[in-house]
Amino acid sequence: MNDLETVFRREWGQIVATLIRVTGDWDLAEECAQDAFATALERWPRDGVPERPGAWLTTAARNRATDRLRREAAGAAKLRELAALERPAPAVDAFPDDRLRLMFACCDPALPLQARVALTLRTLAGLSTAEIGRAFLVPEQTMSQRLVRAKRRIRRERIPFQVPPPHLLPERTQAVAGVLYLLFNQGYSDPARSGLRAEAIRLARLLAALLPQDPETGGLLALMLLHEAREAARTGPDGTLVPMEEQDRARWDRAAIGEGVQVLERALAERAAGPYQVQAAIAACHATAGDAAATDWPQIAALYDRLARLLPTPVVELNRAVAVAMARGPRAGLVLVDRLAAGESLRDYHLLPATRADLLRRLGRGPEAAQAYRQALALAPTEADRRYLLRRLAEVTS
Template sequence: MTAPGDPVRAAVDAAYRDEWGQVVATLIAATGDWDLAEDCAQDAFAAALATWPRDGVPRRPGAWLTTAARNRALDRLRRDAAGAAKLRLLAADGAREPAEEDIPDERLRLIFTCCHPALPFPARVALTLRTLAGLSTAEIARALLAAEPAMAQRLVRAKRKIQEAGIPYRVPPAEQLPERLAAVLAVLYLIFNQGYGEEDPDRALNAEAIHLARVLVRLMPSEPEPRGLLALMLLHEARRPARMEGGVLVPLEDQDRSRWDRDLIDEGVAVLDRALALRRGGPYQVQAAIAACHATAPDTASTDWPQIAALYGALARLAPSPVVDLNRAVAVAMAEGIPSGLALVEELAASGRLDGYHLLPATRADLLRRAGRKAEAKAAYEEALEMAPTEPERRYLTGRLQEL
């Protein structure tokens, strides 16, 4: 975490969020060595921490970091006889100054390389989160609800597979785009969600995910799901200003809707309408339709909960997931009554499919509170508090406990 009053560290942190993917992508494109690219990128950010306090933050931090990482890679390859071919490629690449317009294409090539069908689907998602977003193994494991040691092995095997299979570093030809689309969309949405619930949300990653979704829409204009994902991101982003208050997470029903970004809502709804006009029924379109129901309702009481419950039912058929089932239970509770939704939550808890997921006891606690079962709600809030991964969520749960 950045120390208060440390502008240089804040600048390095911001550059990490903004530039990590570009620096790594540039080195991978030049050398084909994923581990070397990550190592030298880390060295470049360490060098920034050492030199920027003395020399000042450069006008173009991304170009500075890319040059520093490339120079570090040159040094390492000069000491490695086996790196002669990579050294020639990197030296040639160094003759070109990094340009701002290169960033989207370079990162998109990185995503499509990571999402090659020769890799298992979970490995595609994990590898892109690591190389593009710079997430740690622990952060990726948490995002994908997986064990950290297993995630580390998954990343190692994915990198080895790319090198051994000679997977090309490029955006594939048009006929090969559809088979990689599902993984690319999943990666972009996970990148968008990273930090969304944190006290200091990572706006750089969200902005980059939205930007890349726009690029993907232009790349595949006849595909509805990239538009569905873009609409979903825009509608979520529109509600961001009201999601946190004084470092405490604010649930949807308590948010000040006057603070929502109406321009983003209008754009998100328009993008969704265009996606639905192309073809109905994809999971991102359905999620965007749910978000649109929330975003266009003037208040919680007028929200179309029966429609939301029906949409979650459709989503459960398209993309089965216990998290979807949990969200559907909440919608059913609001549409049909607390007992109906609570029964679904209890059934989900008994299945064990969401063991260790803090939102399961948190949701159960909220429904129990609404039902007037305070003692049970208190126990469920305490269980959720022990699992909650972020400070804003812990503050929210603590507040609920104090109310009880």
């Protein structure tokens, strides 16, 4: 039901956050919100969508939480607070957007950074545990355990769900930026969730305006804009992924590229380059090249060297290997990829065997490339990825 899907995206985080604030129980809040949406799915097709669907869902979730707390003999104070939820909460003037405010509330520095980001994605953005696990390159069960541990710690240490005062925003900004970037990436990799990209860019604009003294917020916005600028050319008519070197650059959004470069230049002028700014600089190298042959791969490889020092992750190392292959030849890149393949960190990441397959293909080692493409196919998360890999496999086996 499209109406309910739209309301879910708009209201889910607010409803859950409201119940968390009152009950202090993250699981109870999510369960009651899910019950409210399930009830809506049953009643709205029959009775029609309410004039104020968010208020209807909040009331249904509040009533469900009240019933649960009564059965569990919860304190009368929590029940009184739940009853008071019909009165709107006062606005927080420091924040230009309610969802951004809730993200700052969720990203309490008392929790480890990854736990903050994962919990915010699950609670406020409505991403599934499996989707969050893929974002962090861990199995769904592992991510589920991490979320459970984070919620237990919140209960055990009585970590409050509250919006920080303005002077404490910087200590939560890194986590909020991580949430927004993973939201954008989810929409970028899954066509069915494409609306997440627009929402992430909208919130990134607000974050950069809220904290103009932090150049990394500008770097994050620039990075999103530069990636979004290429969106129209990323897939063919049948949904198959189109590699960047084969994309029709006339379809790239030049206005978005221009804005992204301007935002990046303002951020870099602060001379405090962080990971988002370096990634945006890499994206700008791609976006401003007139054609694939004009891409400054030595510069991109040098930027990845710097990024690897700032953000020493296996995915960064894999991307660095691609840049080295383009700048110095596929054999040099394959050495780095094989080193990553010998470890376990990217074992279930389809782009590792896909990258290895591409380098083997470029070296003319067809049978080995075919085997690596088959490994990537077994791990590919989307139909667009599978179509691209099948095409490449057909090329090396024909």
